[in-house]
Amino acid sequence: FLKTGRRNAFENKNWPSEPDGGWVTPENWFSKIDDIVRTMVVVKYLDGVEILVERLQQLCSSIPLTTSVDWEARDEGYYAAHLYVEREYSIPTLEFDSERVPIKVEIQVTTQLQEAINRLTHKYYEERRRKVKSSDSKWQWDYESDEFIPNYLGHILHYIEGMIMEVRNREVKK
Numbered sequence: 619f620l621k622t623g624r625r626n627a628f629e630n631k632n633w634p635s636e637p638d639g640g641w642v643t644p645e646n647w648f649s650k651i652d653d654i655v656r657t658m659v660v661v662k663y664l665d666g667v668e669i670l671v672e673r674l675q676q677l678c679s680s681i682p683l684t685t686s687v688d689w690e691a692r693d694e695g696y697y698a699a700h701l702y703v704e705r706e707y708s709i710p711t712l713e714f715d716s717e718r719v720p721i722k723v724e725i726q727v728t729t730q731l732q733e734a735i736n737r738l739t740h741k742y743y744e745e746r747r748r749k750v751k752s753s754d755s756k757w758q759w760d761y762e763s764d765e766f767i768p769n770y771l772g773h774i775l776h777y778i779e780g781m782i783m784e785v786r787n788r789e790v791k792k
Contacts, residue, residue, distance in 0.1 A: 621651055648709055648719045652702055656724035660733045663786070664779040667727050671699045674725065678703055693758075694765070695772020696736065698728035731775045739768035 622642045630637040642650045661670055671687055678685045688700040702722040709719050728736070742765050757765040 622647060625650075644712075648707075648721050652722040653700075653724040654721065656726065658698075658726040658728065658733070660728060660730055662730055664729055664776075664783050667699050667729060670727050671701050674701055674703075674727075691776075693769075694742075695739070695769040695776070697732050697772065697776045698726045698736075701725040701727060729779055731779055732772070735768070735772050735775050739772060742768055 625642045626637060627633055632638065639650070640646075648654060659670060661667055675685050675687070684704040686702045686704075688702070690696060690698050690700055702724055704720055704722045706718045707721050708716045709721075710716050745764075757763050757769065760766060
């Protein structure tokens with residue numbers, strides 16, 4: 619329900635008119651909301667994200683299933699690949715019947731460090747999503763805000779992960 623409200627109103631640039639892609643309603647939300655079913659897979663190192671996503675895509679294409687990837691890198695310090703696997707599922711209707719609907723299953727692939735910081739910062743993300751965004755409010759300039767430290771920790775950890783990869787790659791070259 620919250621995501622429907624965000625898509626239809628709060629994040630809708632066309633408000634009060636219909637959002638790009640149309641209204642999200644109970645009749646279509648299984649096909650319009652791409653993370654009704656989701657899971658997270660945690661890999662050790664940063665390069666493992668890309669390796670796992672590529673292997674999962676190869677597996678899906680052999681079945682065949684349609685996939686797409688969103689490489690998330692948010693201002694708030696969140697980094698993960700979101701792999702979407704689409705297939706048709708039979709779901710119940712309001713008329714006590716069933717219908718086949720294309721549904722995307724989301725597989726988030728992230729690193730151990732990002733998963734750890736996500737556990738610490740997710741409550742700030744949830745709080746921020748429920749608020750109406752002010753165009754002149756920038757958490758990046760409010761060092762006393764609840765978001766400042768946790769968000770920048772996500773960026774710092776991503777940078778450290780890149781440095782770890784560089785050190786590991788230099789060792790391999792020796």
